[in-house]
Amino acid sequence: MTEHVRVRFAPSPTGNLHIGGARTAIYNWAFARHHGGEFILRIDDTDKERSTDENTTQILRAMRWLGLDWDEGPEVGGDAGPYYQTQRGKFYAEALETLKANGHAYPCFCTPEAIEAKREAARSESNFWGYDRTCRSIPRDEALARAKAGEPHVWRVKVQDELGDITINDAIRGEVSWPVNVMDDFILVRTDGSPTYMFATVVDDWKMGITHIIRGDDHLSNTPRQIAVYQALEAEIPTFAHMGLIFGADGKRLSKRHGATSVESYAEEGYLSEALLNYLSLLGWSIDETTTLFDRERLIAEFDLARVSNNPSVWDPEKLEWMNGVYIRELGDEGLAQRMVPWLIEAGLLDAERAADRHEWLLELAPLISERVKTMSEIAPMVTFLFADEIVIDEASREKVLAKEGAGRSLDVAAQLLEALDEFSAEAIEAALRSIHEITGVKAKIAFQAVRVAVTGTAVSPPLFESIALLGRERTLARIIAARPSSAL
RNA sequence: GGCCCGUUCGUCUAGCGGUUUGGACACCGCCCUCUCAAGGCGGAGAUCACGGGUUCGAAUCCCGUACGGGCUACCA
Numbered sequence: 349m350t351e352h353v354r355v356r357f358a359p360s361p362t363g364n365l366h367i368g369g370a371r372t373a374i375y376n377w378a379f380a381r382h383h384g385g386e387f388i389l390r391i392d393d394t395d396k397e398r399s400t401d402e403n404t405t406q407i408l409r410a411m412r413w414l415g416l417d418w419d420e421g422p423e424v425g426g427d428a429g430p431y432y433q434t435q436r437g438k439f440y441a442e443a444l445e446t447l448k449a450n451g452h453a454y455p456c457f458c459t460p461e462a463i464e465a466k467r468e469a470a471r472s473e474s475n476f477w478g479y480d481r482t483c484r485s486i487p488r489d490e491a492l493a494r495a496k497a498g499e500p501h502v503w504r505v506k507v508q509d510e511l512g513d514i515t516i517n518d519a520i521r522g523e524v525s526w527p528v529n530v531m532d533d534f535i536l537v538r539t540d541g542s543p544t545y546m547f548a549t550v551v552d553d554w555k556m557g558i559t560h561i562i563r564g565d566d567h568l569s570n571t572p573r574q575i576a577v578y579q580a581l582e583a584e585i586p587t588f589a590h591m592g593l594i595f596g597a598d599g600k601r602l603s604k605r606h607g608a609t610s611v612e613s614y615a616e617e618g619y620l621s622e623a624l625l626n627y628l629s630l631l632g633w634s635i636d637e638t639t640t641l642f643d644r645e646r647l648i649a650e651f652d653l654a655r656v657s658n659n660p661s662v663w664d665p666e667k668l669e670w671m672n673g674v675y676i677r678e679l680g681d682e683g684l685a686q687r688m689v690p691w692l693i694e695a696g697l698l699d700a701e702r703a704a705d706r707h708e709w710l711l712e713l714a715p716l717i718s719e720r721v722k723t724m725s726e727i728a729p730m731v732t733f734l735f736a737d738e739i740v741i742d743e744a745s746r747e748k749v750l751a752k753e754g755a756g757r758s759l760d761v762a763a764q765l766l767e768a769l770d771e772f773s774a775e776a777i778e779a780a781l782r783s784i785h786e787i788t789g790v791k792a793k794i795a796f797q798a799v800r801v802a803v804t805g806t807a808v809s810p811p812l813f814e815s816i817a818l819l820g821r822e823r824t825l826a827r828i829i830a831a832r833p834s835s836a837l
Numbered sequence: 838g839g840c841c842c843g844u845u846c847g848u849c850u851a852g853c854g855g856u857u858u859g860g861a862c863a864c865c866g867c868c869c870u871c872u873c874a875a876g877g878c879g880g881a882g883a884u885c886a887c888g889g890g891u892u893c894g895a896a897u898c899c900c901g902u903a904c905g906g907g908c909u910a911c912c913a
Binding site: 360362392394395398460463467471477478502521524525526527530531532534535537538539540542544545546548549564565566567568569570571572573590592593595597599600601627630631632633634636637638639640641657658659660661662663664666667668669670671673677717718719720721749778781782792793795796797799800801804806807808809810811812813 | 838839840841842843844847848849850851852859860861862863871872873874875876905906907908909910911912913
């Protein structure tokens with residue numbers, strides 16, 4: 349059981365890294381780290397039509413953003429490379445030679461049309477139809493000669509029925525078995541000489557020494573056929589682990605229709621990678637009955653395939669949002685002050701060169717917003733009033749708050765009091781504004797709301813006194829004065 | 838059609854023969870309070886898909902049914 353672990357994540361660059369793939373990557377990564385083994389990244393780019401370098405770049409970027417470092421793969425190399433399937437042609441060719449030599453594969457000269465016709469016929473009787481092994485009975489010498497002569501052919505695996513039913517001991521589901529007779533002699537190498545997925549993936553996993561294949565449930569049904577390839581290759585069969593898929597709220601496989609699905613889109617929306625990692629880890633896995641928050645060290649320490657659930661789970665954006673809020677608060681003032689800088693720059697509120705000068709100020713801002721935002725992208729809209737020279741007062745708030753009895757007088761008095769303050773601190777500002785009630789008889793809450801709308805432009809804002817302190821006396825007074833009813837004309 | 842897999846609060850899950858089915862998100866109420874949040878306390882929410890067994894005893898084991906999903910390609 350002290351076997352050295354090697355696992356892989358093999359995304360296809362036909363799109364960017366999505367939520368489901370990311371979770372598969374996380375589980376493989378955590379498993380490797382837990383066991384001190386290797387986590388390998390392989391790019392399954394055999395679909396030349398749809399694969400792009402841009403997608404590969406995005407996948408690598410998203411992996412790094414999530415903190416999923418790989419021991420072998422693109423950009424880091426490794427002894428089992430290359431790590432792009434399109435560069436591994438010689439391994440497939442070698443493997444085919446092995447199968448020709450041991451007789452576990454044979455050339456098939458049936459035309460696609462002929463096969464399709466037979467399949468149609470079978471389908472009309474609603475029966476299973478696998479390849480009927482026509483070419484399996486061609487004498488070996490003759491078959492090889494015809495293939496060599498250039499007659500169009502594919503290579504099929506000679507399924508070894510004598511080996512009996514196929515059974516795996518899935519690390520997540522336990523024992524699963526299939527009758528051999530549901531498998532036909534499927535194609536390994538196409539007419540054009542390229543390997544099929546079923547062949548390429550097995551050859552790669554074999555050549556790369558993969559010990560555990562942790563993947564989505566959708567591959568469970570492919571497993572017996574892959575095992576047939578391992579058997580043909582006389583290769584050692586790895587341990588399989590199939591986890592349930594991630595679905596949308598409607599129970600369908602997660603897709604664009606369910607909103608953002610790519611990891612990068614979550615990064616762009618202001619989700620913290622540690623929060624996404626935590627949430628995704630928990631979608632189909634658990635530490636115990638109560639733990640929901642944990643960091644990557646804990647994930648590595650606790651990760652266990654036996655605790656991965658085998659049923660599909662539904663993607664819950666609200667829970668992710670909640671969790672992201674937790675992580676933002678856990679950043680602390682210093683952490684949040686630093687992390688929010690790019691978001692403020694992006695929003696045009698902060699000058700990239702001057703960000704460092706504003707650090708102290710941002711440090712004071714951090715606690716005002718940390719418990720009010722769930723994503724980083726919510727910060728800028730919330731604090732725009734602190735950066736802008738002038739603000740526009742929200743009409744609804746103006747009507748609801750500033751039109752109230754006593755609001756106007758409160759603003760007049762507030763302006764006088766704030767102007768007279770010696771020290772423009774949150775404490776002093778609060779004391780001053782609280783005295784409006786004694787002076788005017790206007791309820792404190794009404795006065796505060798009036799000042800809030802005048803200063804921030806809306807009826808909902810970060811804490812008022814602290815915000816005013818950060819805004820500064822000059823801009824505060826200008827806004828209060830501008831908001832007075834008498835200034836309205 | 839055939840072969841596989843799955844089914845515990847709306848959602849994520851804990852449970853692995855004996856617990857009042859535990860926790861989290863969301864929801865509701867109260868407290869705190871300068872708005873909004875955050876936080877604290879409490880509440881509601883699950884005939885464990887259904888039907889048969891096995892057993893002194895089943896959410897847990899077995900069989901069947903229903904529903905959902907996957908595979909059944911010279912796609913991956």
